Amino acid sequence: MKFTIFTILFTFFCFNITKARPVSYPGGLTLMLMNSGMKNSLHTHYSSTAKTSLGYKIEYWRGDEFTLNMIQMNNLIKRWNKPESQANFYLKSAIGAALSDKADFESKKNFAGFIGISTDWENQRYFIQYSNRYTKAFEIKDFYTQFIHLGIAPYIGEYGDIHTWFMIKIDHTPEFDRNIVITPHLRFFKNVHLVEVGADTKGKIMFNYVFRY
Amino acid sequence: MKKLILFVVVFCAIHRSSSAEDKSLTVYAYVNGLVCDFCARALEMTIGKKDAVKAINVNLKDKVITINFKDNQRLEDSVISQLINDAGYTVREITDEKK
Numbered sequence: 001m002k003f004t005i006f007t008i009l010f011t012f013f014c015f016n017i018t019k020a021r022p023v024s025y026p027g028g029l030t031l032m033l034m035n036s037g038m039k040n041s042l043h044t045h046y047s048s049t050a051k052t053s054l055g056y057k058i059e060y061w062r063g064d065e066f067t068l069n070m071i072q073m074n075n076l077i078k079r080w081n082k083p084e085s086q087a088n089f090y091l092k093s094a095i096g097a098a099l100s101d102k103a104d105f106e107s108k109k110n111f112a113g114f115i116g117i118s119t120d121w122e123n124q125r126y127f128i129q130y131s132n133r134y135t136k137a138f139e140i141k142d143f144y145t146q147f148i149h150l151g152i153a154p155y156i157g158e159y160g161d162i163h164t165w166f167m168i169k170i171d172h173t174p175e176f177d178r179n180i181v182i183t184p185h186l187r188f189f190k191n192v193h194l195v196e197v198g199a200d201t202k203g204k205i206m207f208n209y210v211f212r213y
Numbered sequence: 214m215k216k217l218i219l220f221v222v223v224f225c226a227i228h229r230s231s232s233a234e235d236k237s238l239t240v241y242a243y244v245n246g247l248v249c250d251f252c253a254r255a256l257e258m259t260i261g262k263k264d265a266v267k268a269i270n271v272n273l274k275d276k277v278i279t280i281n282f283k284d285n286q287r288l289e290d291s292v293i294s295q296l297i298n299d300a301g302y303t304v305r306e307i308t309d310e311k312k
Binding site: 023024025026027028049050076079080081082083084085086122123124156157158159160163189190191192194212 | 244245246247248249250251252253254255256258259271272273274276299300301302303305
């Protein structure tokens with residue numbers, strides 16, 4: 001069973017390689033550091049063309065004390081470019097290994113992977129995003145998670161200005177004890193740097209940083 | 214003296230002629246999907262790396278990219294469109310004059 005599921009995830013991952021769509025510009029490097037009450041993660045990826053990104057991701061899930069080390073691929077399946085807005089539909093997938101810190105598992109290691117979608121619409125004033133994923137780490141943890149992310153910009157800046165967004169992120173993870181997490185936060189965006197700072201309703205700090213070169 | 218005057222006249226004429234031929238061109242590309250600094254950066258990097266391009270400026274408000282070419286060089290409109298498409302965006306219009 002474990003081998004079958006891993007094979008399905010691996011096949012899906014390979015399928016993505018051949019069906020790549022734009023994600024970043026050709027030659028673009030991206031670094032994403034995400035920290036919240038739920039998890040800490042570092043994801044770095046490279047787009048060899050504007051069709052896809054391939055990268056490495058490490059996540060530490062705080063509640064269940066396990067780490068995922070994965071090769072992740074993001075594919076832009078469809079983009080709608082309009083004069084004043086942009087919308088996207090992404091497919092994301094990853095394969096790798098899970099390692100549990102929990103005493104129950106005694107540093108157990110497993111194959112792991114996830115698949116999911118992400119869709120967003122934005123103009124310079126409003127931002128809305130929905131994303132989900134199903135993560136399979138076998139005996140360590142299998143779970144489904146989704147979130148919605150909303151934003152509004154109080155002013156519209158020019159390229160190179162500091163752009164400010166008032167945002168809220170609502171995470172829903174049915175498998176977790178705390179299955180809904182609401183995090184109001186601020187986003188600051190300038191040139192190649194994006195920073196998000198906030199705290200969820202239980203006071204857990206969110207700090208995200210994205211750098212694109 | 215006549216020879217000197219003749220030399221100066223010929224030199225000036227040649228210099229003026231060559232200066233008149235040196236033209237640096239500016240092109241304006243109106244782009245769909247240009248909504249954030251990452252989009253601007255993508256277009257800046259994709260188009261700016263071309264040898265013919267002297268400078269590039271992205272205006273988020275008007276959704277227009279201003280491309281300054283080196284003297285006597287330019288990229289065909291079809292090439293500019295392709296570069297913008299490759300970066301993940303679409304071209305609405307390319308003109309030699311800003312609207």
